[in-house]
Amino acid sequence: MIDQVSLRAKASRVLLGNWRGQSTVPAGGLYPHQWSWDSAFIAVGLRHLSALRAQRELESLFGAQWPDGRVPHIVFDPVTPPEAYFPGADFWRSAEVLGAGRPATSGLIQPPVHALAAWQTFRADPDLARRRGFLPRLYPRLVAWHRYLIERRCFGGHGLVSIVHPWESGMDNSPAWDAPLSRINPVPAGEFQRRDLDHAAAAERPTAADYGRYVRLAATYRDHGYADSLAVHAFAVEDPLTNALLAASESALADIAAEIGADPAAHRAAVAELSAAMVDVLFDEGEGTFRSFDVHSGQSLGGGSVAGIVPLVVPGLSVADALVKTAVGRRFRIGETGLPPSFDLTDELFDANRYWRGPVWFNIGWLIWRGLLLHAAHDIADTVRHALLSAADTAGFREYVNPITGQGLGARDFSWTAAVTVDLLA
Numbered sequence: 001m002i003d004q005v006s007l008r009a010k011a012s013r014v015l016l017g018n019w020r021g022q023s024t025v026p027a028g029g030l031y032p033h034q035w036s037w038d039s040a041f042i043a044v045g046l047r048h049l050s051a052l053r054a055q056r057e058l059e060s061l062f063g064a065q066w067p068d069g070r071v072p073h074i075v076f077d078p079v080t081p082p083e084a085y086f087p088g089a090d091f092w093r094s095a096e097v098l099g100a101g102r103p104a105t106s107g108l109i110q111p112p113v114h115a116l117a118a119w120q121t122f123r124a125d126p127d128l129a130r131r132r133g134f135l136p137r138l139y140p141r142l143v144a145w146h147r148y149l150i151e152r153r154c155f156g157g158h159g160l161v162s163i164v165h166p167w168e169s170g171m172d173n174s175p176a177w178d179a180p181l182s183r184i185n186p187v188p189a190g191e192f193q194r195r196d197l198d199h200a201a202a203a204e205r206p207t208a209a210d211y212g213r214y215v216r217l218a219a220t221y222r223d224h225g226y227a228d229s230l231a232v233h234a235f236a237v238e239d240p241l242t243n244a245l246l247a248a249s250e251s252a253l254a255d256i257a258a259e260i261g262a263d264p265a266a267h268r269a270a271v272a273e274l275s276a277a278m279v280d281v282l283f284d285e286g287e288g289t290f291r292s293f294d295v296h297s298g299q300s301l302g303g304g305s306v307a308g309i310v311p312l313v314v315p316g317l318s319v320a321d322a323l324v325k326t327a328v329g330r331r332f333r334i335g336e337t338g339l340p341p342s343f344d345l346t347d348e349l350f351d352a353n354r355y356w357r358g359p360v361w362f363n364i365g366w367l368i369w370r371g372l373l374l375h376a377a378h379d380i381a382d383t384v385r386h387a388l389l390s391a392a393d394t395a396g397f398r399e400y401v402n403p404i405t406g407q408g409l410g411a412r413d414f415s416w417t418a419a420v421t422v423d424l425l426a
């Protein structure tokens with residue numbers, strides 16, 4: 001039996017403890033800056049504790065938006081020592097592209113869940129949001145962000161967004177990326193110094209070979225001035241998670257547009273177009289899941305990734321029933337455990353402790369919970385909700401947990417684990 005009052009108090013302490021004045025760090029030691037999709041999930045939880053802070057969380061992130069519309073995946077805290085995280089601001093050198101006087105950032109992106117978070121944040125306190133002009137100020141920035149994705153990242157000709165680095169997927173070392181990554185020549189481990197292993201066990205993090213390839217891809221992008229073209233990007237993948245969150249965020253943008261007196265029609269049309277393209281190009285009917293599409297090889301990737309069932313968050317998705325069936329089937333067992341593993345439990349690549357190759361992540365659990373509710377799978381949604389709350393409580397707001405034993409893994413006092421907890425309790 002969960003003590004909801006005490007769990008909320010504990011989660012609030014974590015979330016407020018990671019607040020740094022204008023935004024929240026994902027976790028003090030391992031991730032001492034602002035991360036893009038973390039801030040969105042954080043805002044969803046923070047809105048119940050302080051609607052003002054939740055608005056600021058998103059405003060500070062969009063304050064670092066690039067002129068081309070991209071929202072960088074990391075916004076560096078200028079007072080945190082450079083050696084606290086690798087790759088830091090000195091690696092990305094954003095000032096060389098943006099000029100001086102702007103926040104130092106990375107040049108990659110992360111999944112576009114921000115409009116969804118902005119709409120939820122607005123709804124927590126509409127009066128405050130209206131007084132502060134929260135949505136009228138954020139809306140054009142959200143539109144520019146989505147436009148960057150649609151206009152600059154559609155490499156496959158399918159009307160779908162490509163990610164150009166595993167870090168952009170948010171699911172860094174998912175087995176789904178093994179094939180495209182294997183073509184990348186890794187930077188030798190001696191040429192850079194990882195900092196993550198100062199804070200988390202090596203067996204719970206990406207391997208040295210993964211990191212060498214991450215660094216190669218990021219350095220190549222940087223050395224081309226963060227230009228987006230297939231000639232620059234050796235890794236270009238249409239990922240169901242990114243595209244599903246874009247569709248869900250376009251739906252939220254339609255609500256935002258209606259609230260501020262703009263025309264929501266284009267956003268509604270975008271939801272329909274994106275979800276039709278996803279079903280057409282990425283849906284694997286036989287497996288009942290979405291796969292990624294590798295633009296360079298023309299191959300489908302990663303049928304075992306939980307990213308394939310996250311499109312449940314898309315309103316009106318035509319194949320939602322098939323996804324629910326997959327979610328409760330033997331590969332994910334969500335109906336029994338309530339805890340979505342990040343990779344197919346029956347696949348030989350499943351690794352219960354290693355980052356995005358098996359463990360349960362709370363932001364993904366939250367998205368699936370929302371998706372199940374959206375498609376009227378209320379009982380399963382309730383099982384997921386209870387299991388997430390209990391796992392967050394037992395493990396102590398860890399970054400991820402082992403899907404079989406529930407053992408806590410990765411960072412401690414992880415912000416989005418706490419944020420999701422607060423939202424699930426609301």
Ligand code: 9WN
Binds near residue numbers: 073170172196
């Ligand atoms: C690289 C901050 C981020 C999350 C990602 C997660 C992890 C970073 C890292 O931490 O990635 O962006 O250093 O491993 O994979 O989803 O946003 O919490």
